[in-house]
Amino acid sequence: MWAGIICGAIVGLKYLMWEMEHIPNNILSKGITLRPAPAGWKKAQPYLGWILLILIPFMPAIYGQHTKLGILAALGLLSGFVMHRSRFCFAATFRDPFMTGESDKTQSLILSVLIVMLGVSIIKWSGIVPWYRYVFGNAGWGGIVGGIIFGFGMILAGGCGSGTLWRVGEGQIKLIVVMITMAISNSLTKAWLWPKVRAHELSFGKAIFLPRDVGWVWAYIIILGIMLIWYLFVLWNEETEKCVVM
Amino acid sequence: MVDVTPDVTIDLKGLSCPMPAIKIKKELKGMKSGQVLLAIGTDPGTKNDLPGICKKGGHELLGIDEEGGLFKYYIRKG
Numbered sequence: 075m076w077a078g079i080i081c082g083a084i085v086g087l088k089y090l091m092w093e094m095e096h097i098p099n100n101i102l103s104k105g106i107t108l109r110p111a112p113a114g115w116k117k118a119q120p121y122l123g124w125i126l127l128i129l130i131p132f133m134p135a136i137y138g139q140h141t142k143l144g145i146l147a148a149l150g151l152l153s154g155f156v157m158h159r160s161r162f163c164f165a166a167t168f169r170d171p172f173m174t175g176e177s178d179k180t181q182s183l184i185l186s187v188l189i190v191m192l193g194v195s196i197i198k199w200s201g202i203v204p205w206y207r208y209v210f211g212n213a214g215w216g217g218i219v220g221g222i223i224f225g226f227g228m229i230l231a232g233g234c235g236s237g238t239l240w241r242v243g244e245g246q247i248k249l250i251v252v253m254i255t256m257a258i259s260n261s262l263t264k265a266w267l268w269p270k271v272r273a274h275e276l277s278f279g280k281a282i283f284l285p286r287d288v289g290w291v292w293a294y295i296i297i298l299g300i301m302l303i304w305y306l307f308v309l310w311n312e313e314t315e316k317c318v319v320m
Numbered sequence: 321m322v323d324v325t326p327d328v329t330i331d332l333k334g335l336s337c338p339m340p341a342i343k344i345k346k347e348l349k350g351m352k353s354g355q356v357l358l359a360i361g362t363d364p365g366t367k368n369d370l371p372g373i374c375k376k377g378g379h380e381l382l383g384i385d386e387e388g389g390l391f392k393y394y395i396r397k398g
Contacts, residue, residue: 090342161368169338174345176372232337241337244364248336 075212076300078221083168085222086229087319126151157240164234168225175315177308184301191297198283199290209283211271216278322383322394324356332361333390340366341373344395348379351397356382359393366391374398 129136130148137144156162167183170176197203212220228234231252233241238256241249270276284293311317330347332340340361347357359366367384370393374381378398385392 090339091346094339094343094346161365163337166338173338173342174373174376176376178372229338232339241365246336246363 075217075221075224078218078223079168079225079228080221082222082225082227083165083229084172084319086226087169087172089226090229091319127155153236154240154243157236158243163237165228165232165237169229171308171311172317172319175312175318177312180308181305184305187297187301191294195285195290198285205283205286206281209281210278211281212278213282214277214279220278322385322392324382324394326358326394327351327355329358329360332359332363332366334362336363337365337369341369344370344393345373345377348377348395348397353397355397357393357395357397359395361391361393362389364391366393370395 130151133148133151134141134144137147162182163179164183167179170179198205198207231238231249233249233252235256238249238252242253267276271278284296288296328347328351330343332343335343340359340363344357344359344366347359351357370381370384373379374395380396380398382394382396384394
């Protein structure tokens with residue numbers, strides 16, 4: 075899927091360059107006038123932000139008997155705050171090396187993969203969570219084709235899952251449309267495709283959990299190896315700009 | 321207020337990430353060293369992308385004016 079996303083991102087960038095040459099940027103917004111937000115809203119925003127931040131530790135209590143939802147709400151608010159302030163965007167991590175040559179966002183993604191690898195190791199090796207949790211059968215053509223489609227789409231949309239959500243919080247209209255489309259398409263996919271996959275009528279690939287299939291040592295070697303190759307590639311590309319499509 | 325007369329002006333109104341960055345980079349590529357580009361847009365995210373684009377390309381971000389939802393970016397090509 076990772077390889078598919080990279081391919082999709084490159085094709086998406088090339089399409090955007092073609093669109094820039096051939097389609098005027100205001101073709102859909104002709105005649106629409108922007109109205110600035112009311113003056114009082116800008117003054118109120120920092121205070122509303124502080125109120126939300128202060129509420130975070132009280133979320134479990136606010137949710138009453140649904141403590142788990144409260145904890146998830148608190149974590150969600152914190153994650154959204156950090157992602158928004160750092161403008162972290164998965165789409166940019168795949169796009170920037172080929173658009174401007176910059177590798178800093180890709181490096182942060184590589185670091186986050188390593189952190190997730192450690193976290194998942196702890197909870198699955200210790201048995202807190204069964205090995206098959208969040209392991210999908212897409213190690214095959216489904217993962218590659220899905221990655222290409224998603225990579226292409228996220229470049230055009232201007233955001234992936236997390237990037238879309240914090241941009242919606244920021245008030246970007248385009249990403250509100252993206253969020254609604256993602257919700258509808260995800261739901262339709264789950265409702266239509268997943269029952270066929272469970273009934274073995276359709277297969278996108280194998281469900282592979284590396285520690286189970288090749289052992290924990292080889293799992294670490296493979297993941298660390300791929301991340302190292304990716305890291306060295308983006309550093310080399312930043313220096314030489316050989317793979318920059320613009 | 322940035323007090324510089326631009327040599328080239330581009331319209332980025334209505335465009336959002338990554339289009340403003342792509343257009344700015346493309347325009348700067350075709351300009352002569354020392355010329356000033358004025359890019360007028362509505363995407364607040366471009367403010368964060370520009371320092372990286374300028375640093376990478378050796379350009380100078382002269383300043384950003386903001387009025388009524390419009391952002392005006394003045395960039396001198398390196």
